[in-house]
Amino acid sequence: MTAANTVEGEPVVAPRRGFRFVLRHLRRDPWASAGAVVIAVFVLAAVFAPLLTGITGQDPYTYHLNLLDDSGAPKGWGGGISARHWFGVEPLNGRDLFSIVVYGARISLLVGISATVISVLIGVLVGVTTGFFGGWYDRVVSRVVDVMFGFPVLVFLIALTAIVPSGVPRPVFMILVIGFFGWPSISRVIRGQAMSLRERSFVTASTAMGAGSWRVAFTQVLPNVTATIIVYTTIMVPSMIGFEAALSFLGVGVPPPTPSWGRTIGEAIGWVQTDPTYLVFPGAALFLITLAFNVLGDGLRDALDPKGARR
Amino acid sequence: MTMLRFLSTRLLGMLIVLVVVATVTYAVFYLLPTNPAQLACGRPCTPDNLARAEAFMGTDLPWWRQLWEFLSGIVTGRSFGHGDAAVLCAAPCFGYSFQQNASVTDLIVSRFPVSASIAIGAAILWLVAGVAGGVVSALKRGTWIDRTVMTVAIAGVSAPSYLVGLLAILIFGFTLGWLPTGGYVPFTEDPVQWFVHLVLPWCTLAFISAAIYARLTRGQMIEQMGEDYIRTARAKGLTEGRVVTRHGLRNAIIPVVTIFGLDLGALLGGTVITEKVFSMQGLGALLIDAVHQLDLQLVVGFTLFAAFLIVVANFVVDLLYVFVDPRVKAAA
Numbered sequence: 001m002t003a004a005n006t007v008e009g010e011p012v013v014a015p016r017r018g019f020r021f022v023l024r025h026l027r028r029d030p031w032a033s034a035g036a037v038v039i040a041v042f043v044l045a046a047v048f049a050p051l052l053t054g055i056t057g058q059d060p061y062t063y064h065l066n067l068l069d070d071s072g073a074p075k076g077w078g079g080g081i082s083a084r085h086w087f088g089v090e091p092l093n094g095r096d097l098f099s100i101v102v103y104g105a106r107i108s109l110l111v112g113i114s115a116t117v118i119s120v121l122i123g124v125l126v127g128v129t130t131g132f133f134g135g136w137y138d139r140v141v142s143r144v145v146d147v148m149f150g151f152p153v154l155v156f157l158i159a160l161t162a163i164v165p166s167g168v169p170r171p172v173f174m175i176l177v178i179g180f181f182g183w184p185s186i187s188r189v190i191r192g193q194a195m196s197l198r199e200r201s202f203v204t205a206s207t208a209m210g211a212g213s214w215r216v217a218f219t220q221v222l223p224n225v226t227a228t229i230i231v232y233t234t235i236m237v238p239s240m241i242g243f244e245a246a247l248s249f250l251g252v253g254v255p256p257p258t259p260s261w262g263r264t265i266g267e268a269i270g271w272v273q274t275d276p277t278y279l280v281f282p283g284a285a286l287f288l289i290t291l292a293f294n295v296l297g298d299g300l301r302d303a304l305d306p307k308g309a310r311r
Numbered sequence: 312m313t314m315l316r317f318l319s320t321r322l323l324g325m326l327i328v329l330v331v332v333a334t335v336t337y338a339v340f341y342l343l344p345t346n347p348a349q350l351a352c353g354r355p356c357t358p359d360n361l362a363r364a365e366a367f368m369g370t371d372l373p374w375w376r377q378l379w380e381f382l383s384g385i386v387t388g389r390s391f392g393h394g395d396a397a398v399l400c401a402a403p404c405f406g407y408s409f410q411q412n413a414s415v416t417d418l419i420v421s422r423f424p425v426s427a428s429i430a431i432g433a434a435i436l437w438l439v440a441g442v443a444g445g446v447v448s449a450l451k452r453g454t455w456i457d458r459t460v461m462t463v464a465i466a467g468v469s470a471p472s473y474l475v476g477l478l479a480i481l482i483f484g485f486t487l488g489w490l491p492t493g494g495y496v497p498f499t500e501d502p503v504q505w506f507v508h509l510v511l512p513w514c515t516l517a518f519i520s521a522a523i524y525a526r527l528t529r530g531q532m533i534e535q536m537g538e539d540y541i542r543t544a545r546a547k548g549l550t551e552g553r554v555v556t557r558h559g560l561r562n563a564i565i566p567v568v569t570i571f572g573l574d575l576g577a578l579l580g581g582t583v584i585t586e587k588v589f590s591m592q593g594l595g596a597l598l599i600d601a602v603h604q605l606d607l608q609l610v611v612g613f614t615l616f617a618a619f620l621i622v623v624a625n626f627v628v629d630l631l632y633v634f635v636d637p638r639v640k641a642a643a
């Protein structure tokens with residue numbers, strides 16, 4: 001680590017936490033950089049989905065029954081791959097698979113990132129307050145966290161889909177419930193940091209100067225846990241994406257015809273033998289985005305935790 | 312004596328958690344605007360029929376009476392309706408599915424062997440494979456073995472189990488024809504076929520968790536093997552194998568046990584997915600069908616059963632700690 005801090009002849013000892021240090025560390029980590037690039041590509045694809053599918057003049061909703069044989073399987077090699085249908089077409093209705101995968105990125109990233117934001121907001125609020133204030137409030141919340149940690153979340157999520165009011169759009173519902181169940185892990189980490197920060201002299205100083213405890217918690221403690229928040233946000237996104245995909249895979253997530261990787265993979269079960277590309281493309285997309293977030297998260301964690309780095 | 316006190320406080324804590332979980336689950340599902348009696352009443356649903364359905368199910372009672380009936384039903388059993396039409400739900404009664412005319416407990420018991428076969432086998436497999444992979448990786452740190460194990464591990468962490476499962480079906484089932492592509496054969500019917508049908512589901516479900524455990528074990532192992540007591544053990548002249556297993560692993564395994572306790576909850580969710588991939592009629596299929604048919608009694612009963620199972624399993628893991636980590640015994 002000391003060697004890293006004298007790079008470019010800078011005698012100044014760089015702070016080991018903080019954004020600049022993290023960025024510098026990341027740039028030297030090829031895997032994490034690759035992860036960041038893949039994420040950027042997926043985000044751009046999701047944002048510009050209509051433009052991207054517009055190149056071949058396709059959309060994820062139009063049926064192309066003429067491209068299917070009598071059994072409903074796509075005609076031609078690789079599930080009907082052609083210049084017009086880059087990933088082939090869906091069995092049974094002939095919708096363009098490339099469009100479905102590109103538009104699927106929208107729902108995946110939307111649910112994944114929104115749910116993460118909700119989890120992080122709740123987790124940070126709970127973590128900072130329990131760690132900073134302590135007392136009976138901390139003890140009660142800690143018990144709740146204990147219970148939620150071991151809770152069969154997926155089972156509960158599936159069960160909840162049975163009672164969702166029909167007026168609530170399914171993606172919104174999924175964001176809310178997936179987000180609600182994700183906060184315990186980050187809250188526990190933030191709590192630990194808030195507890196140690198509470199004892200630091202700048203916090204005592206702030207209190208001594210007459211700042212109220214809420215003010216101290218949010219102006220002194222919170223800014224010092226931002227790095228942790230960023231790492232945990234990155235690590236959390238793939239698991240949230242996984243929950244959306246799993247629910248859609250099981251047929252209780254995003255309803256058709258909205259494209260969703262998980263649902264397409266679920267529908268591909270019956271076609272594994274006859275049309276494997278139907279599984280491979282959405283599967284590869286889901287795998288790649290998850291892998292990208294995981295390696296980026298790993299890189300960020302290494303950057304922020306010098307002890308764990310270079311293992 | 313202290314051990315007894317440790318046990319009784321844990322037991323009491325578990326009971327409180329169970330009651331709280333039951334209350335919250337019950338509240339979430341029954342205080343929402345969806346009326347189970349309305350769903351069960353059928354069409355056309357006359358007010359008369361609705362009232363009868365509500366009285367039969369007990370949903371006409373105030374919420375605290377409903378909750379009490381439900382909780383006491385778990386302990387003593389209960390009945391729905393009166394006279395000849397009464398339906399008995401024997402203890403432990405987790406509710407009654409009016410759509411399937413069976414108690415939730417009976418339905419769960421009938422499907423339990425399928426899911427338990429998948430879950431237990433997979434758990435054993437991933438514990439063994441994950442810990443072994445992590446230990447080997449840590450001892451051969453920096454070599455190609457380490458890099459291979461860790462690459463497979465991060466891929467494993469990122470691959471959804473259903474994707475792994477479907478690819479496994481494609482490769483080992485359809486292309487190579489080595490293993491069946493789905494279905495379940497009861498152990499009592501044909502143990503060999505039971506095993507053959509479960510190989511792919513086990514590997515599928517175990518793959519991801521094994522990857523997580525390998526990463527965790529490796530990190531722990533590297534940390535422990537650098538400690539002073541390892542040097543002491545070597546200096547005493549112990550064989551390297553004994554140093555690794557009795558001293559290094561013994562300490563490295565403690566956080567693995569913690570994670571294992573937490574993963575039991577995810578295990579049940581994992582079987583839901585695995586069952587769909589391999590078309591097995593286990594608990595997962597029961598739950599998904601119940602959701603699609605809006606069989607709320609079954610959904611609530613199932614969720615509670617799942618929560619209870621996890622809480623009890625965590626209690627068992629807590630007890631395991633006592634054996635794995637002597638410090639816990641000392642503290643107790």
